[in-house]
Amino acid sequence: MEIRELTPRLRMLRVGGWLLYLWQEGGRQTLIDTGAPGGAEEIAPLVPGLERIVLTHFHTDHTGNAEELRTRTGATVIAGAADAAVLRGLDPGAPAVLEDWERPIFERTSAGLPWTVTVTVDVTVTGGETLDFGGSAQVVAVPGHTEGSIAVYLPRDRVLLTGDAIAETEGRVILGVFNQDRARTVASFRRLAALDVDVACFGHGEPLLSDAGKRLREAAEGLA
Numbered sequence: 001m002e003i004r005e006l007t008p009r010l011r012m013l014r015v016g017g018w019l020l021y022l023w024q025e026g027g028r029q030t031l032i033d034t035g036a037p038g039g040a041e042e043i044a045p046l047v048p049g050l051e052r053i054v055l056t057h058f059h060t061d062h063t064g065n066a067e068e069l070r071t072r073t074g075a076t077v078i079a080g081a082a083d084a085a086v087l088r089g090l091d092p093g094a095p096a097v098l099e100d101w102e103r104p105i106f107e108r109t110s111a112g113l114p115w116t117v118t119v120t121v122d123v124t125v126t127g128g129e130t131l132d133f134g135g136s137a138q139v140v141a142v143p144g145h146t147e148g149s150i151a152v153y154l155p156r157d158r159v160l161l162t163g164d165a166i167a168e169t170e171g172r173v174i175l176g177v178f179n180q181d182r183a184r185t186v187a188s189f190r191r192l193a194a195l196d197v198d199v200a201c202f203g204h205g206e207p208l209l210s211d212a213g214k215r216l217r218e219a220a221e222g223l224a
Contacts, residue, residue, distance in 0.1 A: 001042045004204040006207055007199060009134070010159060011076030013046070015039040018061050021161055021201055022046065023134055023154075030054065031075070032094050032131045032152055032161050033203065036113055037064035044072050052131070055079040056163025058086040058093055058116060059178075061109075062203060066119045078131070080141070081124035083148025096178040106178055125150060134159070142192065145176050151192055153154070159200040160212065166190055166219075168205025173219035176203070193220040201215035 003015035011022045018035035020043075029049045033056055043065060051056040055063050057080065068082035070077050092115050096104055124219075127141025127150065135156030142149045142165040152161040164176040165188045179185040193216035200212035208215055 003037075003046075006201065006209060007157065007159065009157065010199070010201075012201065012207060013043065015042055015065075018064075019201075020062075020205060024049075025133060026117045028133065030131075030137075031069070031164070032056065032201075033062040034059045034065040034069060037117060040065040040068040040072070043069060047073060047075075050075040052076045052133070052150055054131070054150075055083075055087065055119070055121075056085040056151065056161070056203065057146040059146070059164070059195050060113050060115065060117050061099070062163070063087060063117055063119055064113075067117070070147060076122045077120060078123045078125060079119075079121045079125050080146075080148030080150045082143070083146055084124045086116055086146075086148075087119040087121050089116070092116070093169055094180050096180055097182070098178065099182075102177050105151050140192065140195075142188035144181045144183070144184075144188045145179045147180065151173045152187075153192075153195055153197070155196065157215075158196060160192060160195060160197040162192055162200060162202050164203040165192060166200070166216065168208070173208070175223060189216075189223060190220045193217045 004012045015035045021032040023030040086093040129139045131137040134154040138153045140151040201207040
């Protein structure tokens with residue numbers, strides 16, 4: 001496991017190659033996404049004060065340890081309402097509409113992973129809600145990658161956690177891949193780029209630790 005401090009309150013955890021983010025404040029902890037299955041034993045010792053788990057969408061590389069961590073810690077699980085049925089095992093989940101260049105990447109990165117895992121969702125959100133951490137964190141609806149995708153924006157600290165609506169690769173900010181609806185993901189990207197942020201954290205790729213808003217807006221201008 002790699003643990004990297006991004007701000008005094010925010011840490012990035014890289015568990016088995018997957019990224020998740022831990023917000024810590026006053027002994028209270030919030031985990032944004034949980035990585036692919038099999039990482040709970042490594043994560044659990046780091047989150048003795050875990051109060052909530054926010055899942056940005058239903059894909060297994062983000063939800064794989066949520067149920068075990070919920071059971072161990074009693075944390076509340078929060079997820080987008082439109083993804084809740086998939087997480088609860090009541091819906092198979094719509095597949096991504098892959099572009100030709102995405103197919104080999106998808107086959108490589110998804111090898112060995114189940115399409116979904118079942119998670120007990122305690123609270124559903126649709127966007128616009130505030131959460132009780134980080135000076136009233138805001139839920140932002142970002143449909144497109146999945147129907148119920150959400151991002152988390154902390155205006156007090158100017159921090160944005162984008163889920164998979166946005167990604168980073170080789171120093172470039174790009175539209176997230178493997179989307180159900182590319183046009184809606186582009187619209188969600190632009191919505192996030194309009195926020196006042198200094199730090200941006202992605203489901204895939206290295207975080208931006210300064211001038212993130214400017215970088216996001218520049219990338220958004222290049223999207224068709």
